[in-house]
Each structure stands twice: as structure tokens, then as C-alpha cells.
Amino acid sequence: MPTFFEKKQLVTPGEMLAEGDYLPGENTYVEANKIYASRIGLVDSDNKKVNVVALRAFYMPKMGDIVIGTVIEVGFNGWTVNIKAPYTAMLRASDVLSRPFKPQNDELSQVLTAGDLIVAKIATFDRAHDPQLTVGEPGLGKITRGQILHVTPTKIPRIIGRKGSMISMIKQETNCQIILGLNGVILVTGKTLEEEELAISVIRKIEEESHTSGLTDRITQLLKEKKVVKVEENVNE
């Protein structure tokens, strides 16, 4: 039973990938015992499972995901939040106030208002109902400082790296706090603007070269070079 691709081959929607005894993985579908790609991406197989690593996709909410969103509306018992997904998310007042919400006492827009950014977790989601967010855990809530950047959500796993190796390296070398929203929104907070900019430029590079080999080495190299430059600059001052 054949496959019709080479490892990491670029495929387009509708391209037949395998026939017969294979399992359809991500971004593929089965029709008449054949597996086809459903997104532009790089094809790969893991045992009998054929996957396409999408080069372009949108974020679909999943329970437990950490996302970064923008408050777009203050409602009468909560907030509507844009999480860059096909569905807008809801954050309930009671979740933020951690007590029952009383409309006569509580002015919601003083807590969060349109335009505010929040880090939140998807509490519930199924396709029949909009996602509900929660901020009731350490590290979640309103964002007060730092820089935001957007990447294609499919690139987030590369930025995280194997067992989080990439992201911890970037954090360590740039002294920045970095929150990766699985919806493709990233928050970078450092002590100085320069540190933040370095972290951002590194993340941009990973996004551009995410599907190339030897990326980790190149990023390590880049971080070292930049740091050296900075040390020298400091010396000159």
C-alpha cells in the first residue's frame, strides 16, 4: 500500500498522500480509502499516520489553551473577547470578581474595558457554543505592559521547541518574560525595550524559518552574537 510523498514535501489541498492501510492525521481527510491533504503544508508520517504540518491555518479554541485576547465589548454580565478565532470568546464577570456579580454595585468597565488585553485560559468550548474564558489562575488576567506580536498559530509549537527548549533559551538569554498564546498572539515583557526587541526579532526569525533544519543552532548563535554586541556597547558607554 503506497504513499505518494517524500518526507517534508510541500503539498496543496486535494493532493493524494496515501492509499490503503494508513491513518489520516492532522490536516488530512479520507475519501474512498485514500488520504488527501486538506491544507497547504509539509507532509510527514508517524508510523501509519499521515500528517500535514500546515503552513497556514487559523486558531481553533481548545479547552485548557492559554490565549491572549482583546476585550471588544463590555456586556451586562461579562466581556466579549476577540481571541483571533472563528468564534468570539466570553469572559464572565463572576469569573473576574470571584464572587457573585451584582449589577447595582459593580461597574464592569472599571475592571476591564474595550481595548484591554488579557491573558486567559479557555474554560469551555464546543462548536455549538462560544468559548468561555477564565482568568482565575496565577499569571492570567489583564496585561499592563510589554509588547504584543502576532504569528501564524501553526508556528507556536516551533517557538516552544522540543520540551520547551527553544522558549526557555530565549527567555534566559533575553531576560524577558514571554507568554505564548496558542492563538498566535505573543506577549513579551522585559526590563528594557532592547531586551524586548531582541526577543521579538528572535521569535520573528523562528516564524520565518520554522520548518528548516538546524534552526535551534542558528537561534543560539543569533542570541549569542546579539548579546556580545550589547555587552560591547555597554563597555563603550
Added chain:
Amino acid sequence: MSSLVTKVRLKQIEQLLEKGKRLDDRGLLDTREIKIEQGLIERAEGSARVFLGKTEVLVGVKVSTGEPFPDTPNDGVLTVNAELVPVASPNFEPGPPDENSVELARVVDRGIRESKCIDTEKLCIEPGKKVFVVFVDVYVLNHDGNLIDASALAAMAALMNTKMPNYEIKDGELKIKQGYTPLPVKSHPITVTTGKINNHLIVDPWLEEEQVMDSRITFATKEDGTICAIQKGGSGYFTPQQILEASKIALDKAVELRKKLDW
């Protein structure tokens, strides 16, 4: 129509189709009963009402005079408009024509226009200046499926029933005279729509079938066995083989209908 309601129905319809049957006891290639009445609207120059099973379509034809199109100075003008009248279905709403009524009108128009069944040159009064303008207004009064075939049939029946006023030209002025001349109808295109439900092709789908079918394909054909208009609709697809099969079904059905209607 909500497909939530129709899932159970779909299963039922599928099971019947496997056995070559349909919900209303028809065979896969049977059309519903056809009833045609002509001339029921006295104010109109031509009219007809068609019942295709429970589907009911009334067509009125009004004839007036106007200017020809610049690129066809010797031809009369024919226009088809369709109204999905709110009395016909709980899903029809008053207002400007939506994509469904526009498509219906244009498919009916295409069958009539491309078959050249109306001798439009005979509608010319003064080349480049004055011609007869024929307005065909399709009024859907009850929607029980397959509006295209019912409307095309009603439009043809109404055109066959249409009279043009007699006229003369005196001192360059158009004068309408007593009496009428029948509209010059040269041929009779017949429109047959085939629906596809799970790879079964069915002729003349009615409402419940339309709600679950993948797609439809309409062929208008002429007496001489040529095809003069086609329209695929719906969000499904056909294989090339199914398309050819549907074209053969439509040609066969048209022969059968012509015999029945004596067209």
C-alpha cells in the same frame, strides 16, 4: 431549511432510493402529474398556470412597445422576471428579488432565449426604433419543489397563449388597431431537472427531496434533440458520468413530456 430536522428524513429517503422508490411513491425517473391552464388572467396578453404535483406557478405575459437593444435593432425584447411570492412558502419573504429568484428567472429566460423559440424578428415594428417588448412574469404561488421546471413550463404555456395587438403605422405614428395576432412561437423547449441524493439521480425533485439533495442539474432541450440551456445548482457535485447520464434522462423525459403535452 434547517438540516437538523431533515437528517431523519434523509435516512428515510436514502433507504427508499436504494430500493428504487421515493417518499411519494414515484419511481426515480417519474415526474409528478402536470396540469396546465391557459388564459386565466384576462388583463394579461398571455397567461398560464401550471401545477407540477403540488407546486403551482402562474405566469402572466404583458406586451408593450419600446426601443430595441442597440446591438439587436431588428429584434423585439423579451424579459423574464420571477417572484417567489410569500404565499408560496413560509421561507419566502417580501422584498427585492434574492439570489434564488434571480437564478430562477435567468434559467427560465435562458431556455426561452437560447432555443430561439420566439421569433423575435417578427416583434420588430420599426428597426432600431420601435419593437414589441414581451414581459414574462413568473409568479410562484405554491412551492413544493422543482420551481425551475414548473416555471419554465408555465412560461412556455403562457407565451403560447400570448396575443400581440395589431397595429399600423400612419404618418410615422404607431396606431393600435382592433384584434390580435398570436405571438410567433416557433418551438417548445422543455426543461427537466434532475436531483442527486447520495449518487442516486432523481427526476423532478419535490420539496422534501430538495431539502436533502446534494445538487441539481437542469437541461432545457428542443424538439430536434439539441440542448439549449444548462444550470447546475446546489452545494454538491456531479461526476462527468453523472452529468452525461442526467443529460440523457432530460432528453428522454422531454420526448415523453412533448407527447403528453402535444407540444
Added chain:
Amino acid sequence: MNEKPEKLIDKKGIRLDGRKADELRPVKLQVGVLSHADGSAYIEHGKNKILAAAFGPREVHPKHLMQPDRMVLKVRYHMAPFSVQERKSPAPSRREVELSKVIKESLEPALFLELYPRTGVDVFVEVLQADGGTRCAAITAAALAIADSGVPMRDLVVGCAAGKIDDTVVLDLYDAEDKLGAADVPVAYMPSLNAITLLQMDGILQPAEFEKAVNMAVEGCKKIYEMQKEALKTKYMVVKEVEE
């Protein structure tokens, strides 16, 4: 419009624009041409110049169009006022309303509508210059725009017409052939699934000619499909090249 030439195709089987009966016009495709759309594509098919943009999946507007169990695809096919010889009013004509509907229905079979209930994808097609066969070229570009937006698809959809000029069945009619020819048969097709998703015809054809026209259009679609895949890969190839 000039006078009708005596022959649209000569004894040697050469058409007025120099093509053979089964020859396509030159096709040029480009993916990702608009920065604010989620996906976009541009096609030059002969003298047709058409831009397509896809947005979504996102909330459906107006809200009453939202479907509880599937995604809604909306398509607007629109011709620029300057796209044709006589200025066209920018208000949507009945032709544009019909074409928007049939283009939508030609793309829907490619989408997994049931996977994204309550959402919508909007596709906007702008015909900047028309030269016959705009609906087919629009479908080719629109499918690329959707693929570029990251919405999963069963296959790319590709459009190509066949028709009849004088007594010959030919591929891919341009404007003059469309206007003066005997029949035009636009087809849209998903090659991987052997699925015809759009079929229309006006004019007169014998059943045998019709069969030939459909087959010819399908062959034309397959050729354009290869260019379509290439165009999509070209945009995303950049990513891959770094590897070498």
C-alpha cells in the same frame, strides 16, 4: 462591437486569436497579493484580470444568515465599471447575482462546512478586466484565495469553459467567441475527486457535442489545476528554500 467576422475558426483549425481548438489562453496566477485579506489570489486568464479575497472563518453578518450546524460561504462576484467596453454600473446586476450564487455553489463542495458551525467565510471577487470566461477564472482565483486563508479544503476548484464556434467544439472561449459563437459551457472541477461543481450552458449543442465540450473543459481544468498548485506552492516555497 465590430462586424461579425465570417469565420471564427479557419480551415486549418486556427481561431481568430491564433489558438488551436483545444488550446488554453495563457494563464498567470499569484497567491497572497493582498495584505489585509486572510487569503487572496490574482489571475490573468487571457485578458481577464481578476482579484479574489477570502476572509474568515469569522462571525456571520448579517447574523440571521448564521447556520447552527455549518459554516456559511458567501460569495460576491463583482465587475469593475471599467472592466468592459461600455461602462458597467457598479450596482450589482442580475447576472452578477446569479454568478455569485453559482460560484458559491461551485466552491462549497470543496469545503468542510460541517466542521465550523456558526461561522462564515466571505469571498470577494473583483473582475478588473473581462474578456470572456470570467466566472471560470474567478473560481480558479477564489479557490486559491480560500486555500491561502488556511480554511481546509477537499481540493482546489478550477474553472474552465468549452464551447462551440462555427461548427467546432473549442476550449476556453474569449469574449468575441463567447458573443458570436454557438454555445458556451463553463465548467468548474475538482480533479482529485473527479467532481464537476459548476456546469452551465447557453447556446445550442447536439448531445454528442455537449459530451465533447464537457470532456474538453475538464481537460482544460486539469491543466490549469497544475498551475494553480504551482502558484500556491510558490508562495509557501520561500519557507522551504531556506532549508537547502
